[in-house]
Amino acid sequence: MSKITAAITAVGSYVPDFVLSNQVLETLVDTNDEWITTRTGIKERRLLKEEGQGTSFMAIKAAQNLLEKANLDPKDIDLVIMATATPDMPVASTGVYVATQIGATNAFAFDLQAACSSFLYGMSTASAYIASGKYKKVLLIGADKMSSIIDYTDRATCIIFGDGAGAVLFEPNTEGLGLQDEILKSDGIGREFLKIEAGGSILPPSEETVKNKQHFVFQDGKTVFKYAVSGMADVSEKIMQRNNLAHDDINWLVAHQANRRIIDATANRMELDESKVLINIQKYGNTTSATLPLLLSDFENQLKKGDNIIFAAFGGGFTWGAIYLKWAYTKK
Numbered sequence: 001m002s003k004i005t006a007a008i009t010a011v012g013s014y015v016p017d018f019v020l021s022n023q024v025l026e027t028l029v030d031t032n033d034e035w036i037t038t039r040t041g042i043k044e045r046r047l048l049k050e051e052g053q054g055t056s057f058m059a060i061k062a063a064q065n066l067l068e069k070a071n072l073d074p075k076d077i078d079l080v081i082m083a084t085a086t087p088d089m090p091v092a093s094t095g096v097y098v099a100t101q102i103g104a105t106n107a108f109a110f111d112l113q114a115a116c117s118s119f120l121y122g123m124s125t126a127s128a129y130i131a132s133g134k135y136k137k138v139l140l141i142g143a144d145k146m147s148s149i150i151d152y153t154d155r156a157t158c159i160i161f162g163d164g165a166g167a168v169l170f171e172p173n174t175e176g177l178g179l180q181d182e183i184l185k186s187d188g189i190g191r192e193f194l195k196i197e198a199g200g201s202i203l204p205p206s207e208e209t210v211k212n213k214q215h216f217v218f219q220d221g222k223t224v225f226k227y228a229v230s231g232m233a234d235v236s237e238k239i240m241q242r243n244n245l246a247h248d249d250i251n252w253l254v255a256h257q258a259n260r261r262i263i264d265a266t267a268n269r270m271e272l273d274e275s276k277v278l279i280n281i282q283k284y285g286n287t288t289s290a291t292l293p294l295l296l297s298d299f300e301n302q303l304k305k306g307d308n309i310i311f312a313a314f315g316g317g318f319t320w321g322a323i324y325l326k327w328a329y330t331k332k
């Protein structure tokens, strides 16, 4: 029997309608369009403004978009993995709710949290379930409502993040397409540099923590930047070497959209031509778990069966890694 690999066979996405531009941010904090554009590459981001709605709202829409495009019966899905750093609630699981809402009544579901690397880690997890032969259809959703944990008076973070969702379907492949190799890393040294201090088991929420704004994201941007540049570039270079891939062999770099300069540094280390680097950070900012599937969705028409893609991400924790995947279809 030929080896089973896990291939991506469909993608879907959703972003909220509300646009927060750099020009509007100029009215909220001491910043300007020129600084944000040159330091991050971001021009605008989307925010979920629907009253009483959380991450699941966007995740459901992205999954429904995929189901419709792929003409897939949700009852055929075996497993739903919900990659997110902003679950609807700490308990119960967001993925379980999403699975039920989309009609994936035969699936089991769970949440996976690895900050901005959640989706990348989710690709590894989904792929392992498929390659084991246990499951045939695994829906991986990456969604985050970052606006729910951002302080819009903190210019160090509010210029960067946005809300969004994307979804991919993993299925078995016997033609050698799909996930080929992965390097996943983590290092607890990162905990001090990118965190939400309160609301967890160390510092449960209180009047005091809210007053001190400890329920918002804190980031030491400069330090995270340094680790992100070396971390993402190192694993991307290593996965190329390990698979004997020269820069000409790579068709696309699908990298976490946190900062244009981090993506460029990774692409430079890989000696990749700019035309192979997928970018949509200017439209969405950093949507955390949604950046990679939003890229796949935006550029799906350009991806061809057999294309060699390197995925790379870096996030809080720290967590980071790279995945080498052969694309499995050409969209008609």
Ligand SMILES: CC(C)(COP(=O)(O)OP(=O)(O)OC[C@H]1O[C@@H](n2cnc3c(N)ncnc32)[C@H](O)[C@@H]1OP(=O)(O)O)[C@@H](O)C(=O)NCCC(=O)NCCS
Binding pocket: 030, 031, 032, 035, 036, 039, 040, 116, 155, 156, 159, 220, 221, 222, 223, 224, 225, 228, 258, 259, 262, 286, 314, 315, 316
């Ligand atoms: C956050 C980030 C964009 C800041 O860019 P930076 O080039 O590191 O900027 P610095 O923090 O060094 O600040 C440079 C200057 O700009 C100023 N500045 C910071 N934020 C600003 C803003 N929003 N608008 C205008 N000026 C700003 C600083 O005060 C500093 O001024 P000074 O030189 O007079 O002291 C960048 O560090 C970053 O992208 N970090 C990593 C993000 C990331 O990858 N996260 C992990 C994945 S989730």
